[in-house]
Amino acid sequence: MSKYDLIIIGGGGFGSSAAYYAARQGKKVLVLEQFERGHNKGSSHGETRVIRKAYYQHPDYVPLLQQAYKLWDKLEQASQRDLIVPCGLMLNGTPESDLIAGTRQAAIDNGLDLEEVPEEEYEDRFPGFQFAENTETIYEVDGGFLNVESCVETYVAGAEARGVEFRWNHEVTHWESDGQSAKVWTKDETFEADALIITAGAWASRLLSSLPQAPQLSVVRKVMYWFPVRSDAYDYTYGSSCFGYQTPTGFFYGFPSIDGTVVKVCEHTGGTPVEDPSQLDKENHEADLAPVLQFLQDAMPEVDPHPVTFSVCMYTMTPDEHFIVDQHPDYQNVCFGAGFSGHGFKFVSILGKVLADLAIHYETDQAIQFLSLNRFTE
Ligand SMILES: Cc1cc2nc3c(=O)[nH]c(=O)nc-3n(C[C@H](O)[C@H](O)[C@H](O)COP(=O)(O)OP(=O)(O)OC[C@H]3O[C@@H](n4cnc5c(N)ncnc54)[C@H](O)[C@@H]3O)c2cc1C
CATH class of the missing domain: 3.30.9.10 (D-Amino Acid Oxidase, subunit A, domain 2)
Known part of the structure; x- marks a missing residue:
């Protein structure tokens, strides 16, 4: 069984971005995705996604968006692909x-x-x-749109170029952690890593059901x-x-x-x-x-x-339509991004980076407390 620094469950929008930013930190990363590359069975397809800055849903989204724009621009420059169209x-x-x-x-x-x-x-x-x-x-x-499939593919290709291993058509059945290392099972194989990120989109409930306070998605x-x-x-x-x-x-x-x-x-x-x-x-x-x-x-x-x-x-x-981006309350080496409530894609750049930082360093420099899981129980 080969050991990775980080395993990511779900190679859609957030998973591919997290893989890219973890690989940029020199980490050995495995992404397990249940469907084929570029599939249209989840939440990150359909040509375009709106991006904008003047977010009224919560004041803490705006600083994240300022960073998100910067990272989209950087990705566009690095890849020489058209990702963001600033049409207003x-x-x-x-x-x-x-x-x-x-x-x-x-x-x-x-x-x-x-x-x-x-x-x-x-x-x-x-x-x-x-x-x-x-x-x-x-x-x-500052409003405009993102070419959604190109964004995901650019993260996948950029991550692969930095050594990330993507296993397509690999459905994860379950996982466990002891806080120091995590094990992940597919039907035929077991994988092990120091850290685990769960970005399973519409399937998140099943993979997060073991949380002490499982999110209502x-x-x-x-x-x-x-x-x-x-x-x-x-x-x-x-x-x-x-x-x-x-x-x-x-x-x-x-x-x-x-x-x-x-x-x-x-x-x-x-x-x-x-x-x-x-x-x-x-x-x-x-x-x-x-x-x-x-x-x-x-x-x-x-x-x-x-x-x-x-x-x-x-x-x-989610019940309040704000995202959940957090660490597992019992295992610091497990973190997750879920419940993006129909407005998450514009944040894929910054929150993918946040997830990579949470998994690798157990901390982030972004103010994401308003996205914590325990807001539903406080
Ligand atoms: C119609 C529509 C319009 C939208 N418009 C906007 C918009 O204009 N602006 C905006 O910002 N956002 C928008 N959004 C929201 C945004 O697109 C989503 O928040 C974002 O794409 C979610 O990304 P994700 O990574 O969570 O999910 P996904 O991209 O679906 O990725 C999750 C991945 O996990 C995989 N997976 C799940 N379970 C397993 C398992 N057990 N094993 C292995 N792999 C697994 C899935 O196959 C999937 O590929 C829109 C969404 C939709 C549906």
């Missing part, structure tokens, strides 16, 4: 909504660049979009849609941005058209519960599509409401 982010909602009031406050508190868009500029600045009465629109200059099925466009109003090359609308029926968001022919639009709210992530329903249903079509009719009239394609993905929710 338009947000619309009532002035008292969390989205508008909260984003404004976060921008003020952190000195971030946020533009107020007067109504008379709507048509010029956001052609192809409509806005409901009594709503306001703001524009976050619920998995939700989400459908992403790509619709044809009837004009170049949504075109990235003509200056269209990411967008998010807080409406009375839910939160809807999307991305500029990258190829000029289709636009990706999704609902962030809603979604159906998933009992077993390995048996995820990958079909598109009328009930998934209907709210998005209503949104298009209200807000994006130049989109053809017949999706050319769709993709099903999963959110793993």
Whole structure:
């Protein structure tokens, strides 16, 4: 049985990032991933993810995001791949909504660049979009999107180049630790390491069930849609941005058209519960599509409401919708990142590094106390 410095369970967004940052510290790392490289069965696929800085959900996210942006930039430079597209982010909602009031406050508190868009500029600045009465629109200059599959693949390739061993199609059945070393079992093999990181996405509950205070995680099925466009109003090359609308029926968001022919639009709210992530329903249903079509009719009239394609993905929710990034309360050599609640990808860079530091040094220089597991029991 060969011994590693670190084993990571789950080679998706956070696992691949943690592997990369651990390898940069010279560690011998093994990643065990149950599916194939670049699979689309978890939570890190579907072309794009929104990134933004003026986070209103908790003030401690903003310093993490400042670091996340720096690390994405560094990764982009090191890899010479296009990972982050700084196209801006338009947000619309009532002035008292969390989205508008909260984003404004976060921008003020952190000195971030946020533009107020007067109504008379709507048509010029956001052609192809409509806005409901009594709503306001703001524009976050630092907003944009990440090319999600490229980000994961860049971390995997960068980690491999530094000697990380990825074993694809290796499902971990269980693990144990005595605080100094950890053992991990697949169906056929046993692996041993000084430290263990668990980043199992929608499957986290099973692998974290032995925790004294196991986190309450619920998995939700989400459908992403790509619709044809009837004009170049949504075109990235003509200056269209990411967008998010807080409406009375839910939160809807999307991305500029990258190829000029289709636009990706999704609902962030809603979604159906998933009992077993390995048996995820990958079909598109009328009930998934209907709210998005209503949104298009209200807000994006130049989109053809017949999706050319769709993709099903999963959110793993915590009760308060904040992430869990922590060390095992009994074993300091085991740490985990879970419950990213449908907004985690933009943090993959910094929190992958945090997880690597927690596993290797048992500490991090980032303020992540607000993400601790014991917040649910305090
Ligand atoms: C539709 C959708 C839209 C989103 N939009 C945004 C957005 O705009 N902005 C944003 O910041 N975030 C967004 N998110 C959230 C973000 O994508 C996720 O938080 C993030 O990708 C989660 O990464 P992960 O590493 O936890 O999960 P994953 O990438 O799914 O990785 C977990 C991996 O663990 C593996 N695994 C699990 N169990 C085992 C086992 N027993 N043995 C071996 N391997 C195992 C899985 O196969 C999987 O590959 C969105 C998510 C979805 C679904």
